[in-house]
Amino acid sequence: MTITVPLMQVGIIRATEILHGARNDAARRHEAEPRTVSVEVDRARDAEGDVVGRQRRIVDVRV
Numbered sequence: 001m002t003i004t005v006p007l008m009q010v011g012i013i014r015a016t017e018i019l020h021g022a023r024n025d026a027a028r029r030h031e032a033e034p035r036t037v038s039v040e041v042d043r044a045r046d047a048e049g050d051v052v053g054r055q056r057r058i059v060d061v062r063v
Contacts, residue, residue: 002056010041010059022063036062 007015018039026037041057 002058004038005041005057005059007059007061014041015059018059019061019063022061026063031063034062036060 007018010018018041022037022039026035038058038060041059
């Protein structure tokens with residue numbers, strides 16, 4: 001099961017890393033059209049801690 005978390009819930013530094021990484025990947029693939037990508041959030045860096053348990057957590061980012 002997967003749960004979607006808000007981008008700012010992972011913290012400002014990790015959110016910036018996610019955005020830059022997604023944009024760089026899109027640029028490498030020469031994608032000109034904007035699209036939504038899902039990025040898995042590292043559980044150790046998630047601000048929620050162990051509240052949700054073992055569910056995968058993703059962030060949807062439009063790049």
